[in-house]
Each structure stands twice: as C-alpha cells, then as structure tokens.
Amino acid sequence: MGIENAPSEKGKEGARGLHKAARADERKVEAEKGSALSKGADRFEERARSSDGKSAGEKQR
Numbered sequence: 001m002g003i004e005n006a007p008s009e010k011g012k013e014g015a016r017g018l019h020k021a022a023r024a025d026e027r028k029v030e031a032e033k034g035s036a037l038s039k040g041a042d043r044f045e046e047r048a049r050s051s052d053g054k055s056a057g058e059k060q061r
Contacts, residue, residue: 002015003015
C-alpha cells in the first residue's frame with residue numbers, strides 16, 4: 001500500500017516507517033554486496049532463483 005492510500009494518519013505514519021526501513025536495509029545490502037541490487041524484472045528473477053540455480057520459469061517447463 002502506498003503512503004497516500006493509507007486510510008488514517010497512523011497508517012500513513014506506519015507506511016512511511018516501513019518505506020524508510022526498507023530503503024535503509026537495501027542500502028545496507030548494497031554496501032555489503034559492493035554493487036547495486038537489480039531492479040524490476042531483473043530483481044524478481046534474481047530473487048526467484050533457488051539454491052539449485054533454476055529460476056521459477058525454468059522449473060515450470
């Protein structure tokens with residue numbers, strides 16, 4: 001849910017906090033990794049790979 005879609009001020013505050021925490025966590029991971037994380041479809045594909053190295057699409061075939 002986007003910040004502007006939250007029904008109450010308390011919800012908006014919670015959404016802002018979650019957004020801020022996610023941004024900080026992403027920066028931390030990027031610093032540890034030494035490069036930027038993939039974005040969009042590339043990020044989905046990177047996260048979808050399991051320990052056996054196959055993507056979700058490869059497993060469905």
